[in-house]
Amino acid sequence: xxxxxxxxxxxxxxxxxxxxxxxxxxxxxxxxxxxxxxxxxxxxxxxxxxxxxxxxxxxxxxxxxxxxxxxxxxxxxxxxxxxxxxxxxxxxxxxxxxxxxxxxxxxxxxxxxxxxxxxxxxxxxxxxxxxxxxxxxxxxxxxxxxxxxxxxxxxxxxxxxxxxxxxxxxxxxxxxxxxxxxxxxxxxxxxxx
Amino acid sequence: xxxxxxxxxxxxxxxxxxxxxxxxxxxxxxxxxxxxxxxxxxxxxxxxxxxxxxxxxxxxxxxxxxxxxxxxxxxxxxxxxxxxxxxxxxxxxxxxxxxxxxxxxxxxxxxxxxxxxxxxxxxxxxxxxxxxxxxxxxxxxxxxxxxxxxxxxxxxxxxxxxxxxxxxxxxxxxxxxxxxxxxxxxxxxxxxx
Amino acid sequence: xxxxxxxxxxxxxxxxxxxxxxxxxxxxxxxxxxxxxxxxxxxxxxxxxxxxxxxxxxxxxxxxxxxxxxxxxxxxxxxxxxxxxxxxxxxxxxxxxxxxxxxxxxxxxxxxxxxxxxxxxxxxxxxxxxxxxxxxxxxxxxxxxxxxxxxxxxxxxxxxxxxxxxxxxxxxxxxxxxxxxxxxxxxxxxxxx
Amino acid sequence: xxxxxxxxxxxxxxxxxxxxxxxxxxxxxxxxxxxxxxxxxxxxxxxxxxxxxxxxxxxxxxxxxxxxxxxxxxxxxxxxxxxxxxxxxxxxxxxxxxxxxxxxxxxxxxxxxxxxxxxxxxxxxxxxxxxxxxxxxxxxxxxxxxxxxxxxxxxxxxxxxxxxxxxxxxxxxxxxxxxxxxxxxxxxxxxxx
DNA sequence: CATGAATGAGACTTCATTCAT
DNA sequence: TATGAATGAAGTCTCATTCAT
Numbered sequence: 001x002x003x004x005x006x007x008x009x010x011x012x013x014x015x016x017x018x019x020x021x022x023x024x025x026x027x028x029x030x031x032x033x034x035x036x037x038x039x040x041x042x043x044x045x046x047x048x049x050x051x052x053x054x055x056x057x058x059x060x061x062x063x064x065x066x067x068x069x070x071x072x073x074x075x076x077x078x079x080x081x082x083x084x085x086x087x088x089x090x091x092x093x094x095x096x097x098x099x100x101x102x103x104x105x106x107x108x109x110x111x112x113x114x115x116x117x118x119x120x121x122x123x124x125x126x127x128x129x130x131x132x133x134x135x136x137x138x139x140x141x142x143x144x145x146x147x148x149x150x151x152x153x154x155x156x157x158x159x160x161x162x163x164x165x166x167x168x169x170x171x172x173x174x175x176x177x178x179x180x181x182x183x184x185x186x187x188x189x190x191x192x193x
Numbered sequence: 194x195x196x197x198x199x200x201x202x203x204x205x206x207x208x209x210x211x212x213x214x215x216x217x218x219x220x221x222x223x224x225x226x227x228x229x230x231x232x233x234x235x236x237x238x239x240x241x242x243x244x245x246x247x248x249x250x251x252x253x254x255x256x257x258x259x260x261x262x263x264x265x266x267x268x269x270x271x272x273x274x275x276x277x278x279x280x281x282x283x284x285x286x287x288x289x290x291x292x293x294x295x296x297x298x299x300x301x302x303x304x305x306x307x308x309x310x311x312x313x314x315x316x317x318x319x320x321x322x323x324x325x326x327x328x329x330x331x332x333x334x335x336x337x338x339x340x341x342x343x344x345x346x347x348x349x350x351x352x353x354x355x356x357x358x359x360x361x362x363x364x365x366x367x368x369x370x371x372x373x374x375x376x377x378x379x380x381x382x383x384x385x386x
Numbered sequence: 387x388x389x390x391x392x393x394x395x396x397x398x399x400x401x402x403x404x405x406x407x408x409x410x411x412x413x414x415x416x417x418x419x420x421x422x423x424x425x426x427x428x429x430x431x432x433x434x435x436x437x438x439x440x441x442x443x444x445x446x447x448x449x450x451x452x453x454x455x456x457x458x459x460x461x462x463x464x465x466x467x468x469x470x471x472x473x474x475x476x477x478x479x480x481x482x483x484x485x486x487x488x489x490x491x492x493x494x495x496x497x498x499x500x501x502x503x504x505x506x507x508x509x510x511x512x513x514x515x516x517x518x519x520x521x522x523x524x525x526x527x528x529x530x531x532x533x534x535x536x537x538x539x540x541x542x543x544x545x546x547x548x549x550x551x552x553x554x555x556x557x558x559x560x561x562x563x564x565x566x567x568x569x570x571x572x573x574x575x576x577x578x579x
Numbered sequence: 580x581x582x583x584x585x586x587x588x589x590x591x592x593x594x595x596x597x598x599x600x601x602x603x604x605x606x607x608x609x610x611x612x613x614x615x616x617x618x619x620x621x622x623x624x625x626x627x628x629x630x631x632x633x634x635x636x637x638x639x640x641x642x643x644x645x646x647x648x649x650x651x652x653x654x655x656x657x658x659x660x661x662x663x664x665x666x667x668x669x670x671x672x673x674x675x676x677x678x679x680x681x682x683x684x685x686x687x688x689x690x691x692x693x694x695x696x697x698x699x700x701x702x703x704x705x706x707x708x709x710x711x712x713x714x715x716x717x718x719x720x721x722x723x724x725x726x727x728x729x730x731x732x733x734x735x736x737x738x739x740x741x742x743x744x745x746x747x748x749x750x751x752x753x754x755x756x757x758x759x760x761x762x763x764x765x766x767x768x769x770x771x772x
Numbered sequence: 773c774a775t776g777a778a779t780g781a782g783a784c785t786t787c788a789t790t791c792a793t
Numbered sequence: 794t795a796t797g798a799a800t801g802a803a804g805t806c807t808c809a810t811t812c813a814t
Contacts, residue, residue, distance in 0.1 A: 023305070045795075111215065111216060145356075148356050155348035175338065175341065186377075221803080233779085237807080415784060415785080416782095425801055427787080497605075531757075534757075538761065544734060568731065571764060607807075608810080609808070621776095776813105779810085783805100
């Protein structure tokens, strides 16, 4: 029984790698099966179609990612610290999971991922928007555009991460923090907020 | 002779649309040909292979985009104004060219685009890095990380643009400028710089 | 397992016939598959490409042919008798296998057959050259040109066979032997040699 | 007007080379046109179809070949000398025209050459059979098989020629003659015949 | 006559999926 | 449940031939 779990996991991992390296249509199911150590027919016992398979890969990655992003968030008391935690977690996760990072980039927005899957995943980002809701409330910034704030945060975060990717450098807290502080300065977020 | 130009243009446009909507392998060359109003064989007179075709689509988009981004840049005297111009141009371009925006997102980083093509395109972004070189010089910020500054700029710019995309709103100078000013405040860029 | 053998054999036979009748490029793989009673895709499970297929056809023919040419050769004591055996075997084989005869004629020297295949096949003709080596030794004919002798033998043999082909007659030992004796007389090979 | 002749000749020569090197279906008409220095469409002004083209190539080669084989034949008085002349001419011709030699080997018997063409060509070999008719008459060999004699001659002749081809040696009268004499000895043909 | 862009049938080959074992 | 041979629709690309210029 647990064996089944392992096989499923293996197929997901192999698919992730191959889809990223070769594209969806560039990866035959026979190749996934072979690298996963199962017969072609067996693959379809685990995932009825190739389309279902890539959606499951996506869900697995997203859930794992979100768990990591928002992990131990309650330990932090104020908003800036919470944001910093998310900032760091997400950059580190992307550095440590280059294949998953690329998978998101190529497929998260694509037509391979069904709308149902996208909606299901979207819900889990609530913790992030909660933080910005609270910031706006606390700082009494009326008319402030919450969505724009969130987007700016995500943009700064992702592109700071890209830096380490481009430079092929390991994560560096100092560099990352400089970037984070610039973002906070920009939106006027103080240490005590 | 001009007829050939037009046909080529038509094929590029149709390919762009279909690749974005259906993916590379999801778009048969026969479909591209049909929608372009030429025979299957004719397509291959213009582009020897499907791979070459998608690379040409990419190049066409990038060159057009870069022309737009950096257009009339010399009219602006100082760095902040130059950046503002690029900021606006790029957001507007992405709003006005949703298919090209999505094409970049899906394919710019993918293995469909050859390394040769990527390198060729990369060179044209020099005007942007020149601006940041000058900013760093003028403000005497030693040890400043130019690449990180550029990435932060691009991130802020793209994600500000995403806002209009998600909200399905037309471009709004006020909203865009608020975002831009936050970015400048973050890196300490003044009006007179 | 045995079923696979049979299918492979069937495809080889059908290919042989069609390649001879219609040429390599004149024979679509779909036609080979259909006449072999398998699906188009199945053909490629057995032979990865059409090029590999024709090389396998060639190898199969050559090996079968050589087995037949040199069969029971050890029973004969002297060189002339050995040559006679090969002479007869090869003519009879060509009469009984008209398609294989034509296949050799059209393709053995062509660019469809890879150099690797040709070299692999060439090695198996050693028994024939061994006989001529011994003849030259025994008859003490110094300076004799072994290769020329072999070529003359093959030429006489093949063109004697052509006689039956052109006349559409069955094999006739008397006629064949007259030709053989002329060849022996020409090179001075006696019954006791 | 003479210009047309030259162009026709050029196309024939290019076709010969390409058909031998790449096979009939492996040679696009566009490639023949290009290497011949004419436009694709022009080719079809000279030869209505590709099939007609290869038949014309074949006829050109055969006529040239036969002219060479039987040239100055009347100068020789007796049969052996006539045969020797043909023997030499044909071997030399094949050495000097390796492409034409291969063309014959690949295509003379193939389905690319129409039956009409083959029959037309066959007629021109009468001078050779005349010689053997006379030999049989003169030597009073009843029951002798004329066709078999001719075939043996052709076989010996071609395979003697193959010797020089395989050895990549230039023509050598002594070696060639040894072979010829063996053939004559075999059929009992004397110098005075 | 010469040109070469356009045509579209047809070639080889791949691959998601099924099913008998 | 696992297997992997078989399927055949569908994909990319070629090429003999035509025809407007």
